[in-house]
Amino acid sequence: MKTVMTIMGLGCLLLWVGCQNQSASRPVRDATTTATVKAKLAADVRLDTLTNLDVTTENGNVSLNGTVESDELKRLSEETARGVSGVARVINNLQIAPKADTAKVEFIDSTGKQVGTASLTEESGGGVRFRLNLNKLPPGLHGLHVHETGVCTKPDFKSAGKHFNPEGKQHGAENPMGFHAGDLGNIEVGSDGTADVEVTAPQLTLKPGENSLIRPGGTAVIIHAGRDDQKSEPSGNSGKPIACGIIEKAPFTHSAIHTTR
Numbered sequence: 001m002k003t004v005m006t007i008m009g010l011g012c013l014l015l016w017v018g019c020q021n022q023s024a025s026r027p028v029r030d031a032t033t034t035a036t037v038k039a040k041l042a043a044d045v046r047l048d049t050l051t052n053l054d055v056t057t058e059n060g061n062v063s064l065n066g067t068v069e070s071d072e073l074k075r076l077s078e079e080t081a082r083g084v085s086g087v088a089r090v091i092n093n094l095q096i097a098p099k100a101d102t103a104k105v106e107f108i109d110s111t112g113k114q115v116g117t118a119s120l121t122e123e124s125g126g127g128v129r130f131r132l133n134l135n136k137l138p139p140g141l142h143g144l145h146v147h148e149t150g151v152c153t154k155p156d157f158k159s160a161g162k163h164f165n166p167e168g169k170q171h172g173a174e175n176p177m178g179f180h181a182g183d184l185g186n187i188e189v190g191s192d193g194t195a196d197v198e199v200t201a202p203q204l205t206l207k208p209g210e211n212s213l214i215r216p217g218g219t220a221v222i223i224h225a226g227r228d229d230q231k232s233e234p235s236g237n238s239g240k241p242i243a244c245g246i247i248e249k250a251p252f253t254h255s256a257i258h259t260t261r
């Protein structure tokens with residue numbers, strides 16, 4: 001009998017401890033509040049500007065951790081979280097970290113077949129870096145330019161217009177009156193038809209401004225059939241366009257909000 005009583009007592013004790021633990025952490029209520037805060041931040045604060053955000057809630061206190069792009073967004077995130085019912089206090093630990101401007105290009109050839117991509121990044125000291133990954137192209141040197149219209153209509157890509165030239169200069173780095181901001185020189189495609197190259201264009205930007213690649217009507221990158229002599233008007237005797245891709249601001253993804261809890 002004594003043993004039974006002891007076992008029952010132990011059982012009650014374990015049950016009590018279990019209940020105490022559960023009520024102390026309040027997992028259900030806090031998870032719900034956290035989810036509501038996250039949903040509200042996603043709806044009210046532009047997702048693509050929240051780069052790495054972590055939300056936790058304990059007893060009505062919401063902690064915001066991670067990075068946002070500006071002071072304004074830090075304030076806005078806090079204000080949004082405070083507006084959620086059940087939130088008593090917001091602990092704002094957000095760090096400010098401006099995100100690099102990026103853009104992307106998907107190239108097609110004259111038949112419309114995909115022949116590679118380019119990733120564009122704003123350099124911290126100015127200019128735009130182009131990282132090109134190309135395939136199924138003729139081996140050899142090819143002139144590479146940014147053209148002034150973001151339309152790639154096959155097969156001749158005339159739709160992309162002239163070279164992007166906001167400063168009204170002449171063509172080519174070797175031209176004393178040069179060069180067009182969109183002149184990117186030559187790239188070399190290997191015997192296997194691929195190229196993995198980086199080119200930096202000092203005059204270009206992805207930020208707002210005269211020389212911005214992100215503009216009404218857009219811009220496009222064109223690969224020409226032949227080598228650019230970097231001095232002849234209007235496009236360095238580089239032959240006809242063989243591939244074209246529109247420059248597009250890199251899209252945000254829902255992974256913009258990383259939740260670990």
Ligand SMILES: [Cu+2]
Nearest residue numbers: 144145222235
């Ligand atoms: Cu061109």
